[in-house]
Amino acid sequence: MKLLQATSLTKKFQNKIAVDNINLTINKGDFVVFLGPNGAGKSTTINMLTGIIQPTSGQIEFDEKTTINREYRNKIGVVFQSSVLDANLSVKDNIMTRAKMYNKPTQIQLLINKFNLESIWKQKYGSLSGGQRRRVDIARALVNNPELLFLDEPSTGLDIQTRTAIWDVLNQLRHDTGLTIILTTHYLEEAQTADYVYIIDQGKIIAEDTVSKLQKQYTKNILTLYYQNGESKELTVNDKNQAIKILSDNSQAISDFEYRPGTMNDVFMNLTGKEIR
Numbered sequence: 001m002k003l004l005q006a007t008s009l010t011k012k013f014q015n016k017i018a019v020d021n022i023n024l025t026i027n028k029g030d031f032v033v034f035l036g037p038n039g040a041g042k043s044t045t046i047n048m049l050t051g052i053i054q055p056t057s058g059q060i061e062f063d064e065k066t067t068i069n070r071e072y073r074n075k076i077g078v079v080f081q082s083s084v085l086d087a088n089l090s091v092k093d094n095i096m097t098r099a100k101m102y103n104k105p106t107q108i109q110l111l112i113n114k115f116n117l118e119s120i121w122k123q124k125y126g127s128l129s130g131g132q133r134r135r136v137d138i139a140r141a142l143v144n145n146p147e148l149l150f151l152d153e154p155s156t157g158l159d160i161q162t163r164t165a166i167w168d169v170l171n172q173l174r175h176d177t178g179l180t181i182i183l184t185t186h187y188l189e190e191a192q193t194a195d196y197v198y199i200i201d202q203g204k205i206i207a208e209d210t211v212s213k214l215q216k217q218y219t220k221n222i223l224t225l226y227y228q229n230g231e232s233k234e235l236t237v238n239d240k241n242q243a244i245k246i247l248s249d250n251s252q253a254i255s256d257f258e259y260r261p262g263t264m265n266d267v268f269m270n271l272t273g274k275e276i277r
């Protein structure tokens, strides 16, 4: 079921086109990733979708509401690339101030438990570590029980344990509440688990599809042969039959092999001729 639709969305800053005529369809319950390098236009897109800035042209519709509608704001949660929380207030005050803005805020204790905020609840936001801040940012974005959560590079700079812990909570929420998530990221592993990916470069969507279809369309499978003599060779192959043929032809000479589909990095590389980071 369609939740959000953006049509011919464009944003110009003076004479620079940051977002160039993009179309998006976000389905309910999906985990959607905007993947693109620095300056691609990801944050500008998120800022338009969340009503922070107005598009130069184009439409955004969510449940037949537009971004300037208060009802629209009530249905979304946003974690911005740079935090908007007050550094001088405690975690508690930041969250409670937010909760007071809504008629039906979520049960705060549940957020505290989910994001493990008990031990930092009274601490000033400005004195938290990067990973602790991100946990608070996300908890704050969920205060109004949003249907759609925007996450603009939430994991940049976080260690793998913190990233995993955050994703455990978000995946649990998706499972329990059907939460829809739009995420921007440079982390290809995060894009790998998406239901749908928009690849954005220089303000344009250069490809969009499910991960498996993108991989199928824009990459080949990679077969690495490890020879008895210690050498190795990487081959691109079309399908498993070709791989099996190569393996059986070389079965005497090789000691081991590796077979993997192309990754999202290969997809990006093949589309743009450059690495994503």
Ligand SMILES: Nc1ncnc2c1ncn2[C@@H]1O[C@H](COP(=O)(O)OP(=O)(O)OP(=O)(O)O)[C@@H](O)[C@H]1O
Pocket (backbone or CB within 6 Å): 013, 016, 017, 018, 036, 037, 038, 039, 040, 041, 042, 043, 044, 045, 081
């Ligand atoms: N307020 C603004 N005024 C002028 N130019 C802007 C403004 N905001 C963004 N831009 C430009 O628009 C382009 C897209 O920026 P945006 O922040 O959307 O990229 P991004 O994909 O989020 O990049 P990053 O991964 O670095 O966060 C950039 O060239 C940026 O300089």
Ligand SMILES: [Mg+2]
Pocket (backbone or CB within 6 Å): 042, 043, 044, 081, 152, 153
């Ligand atoms: Mg950005």
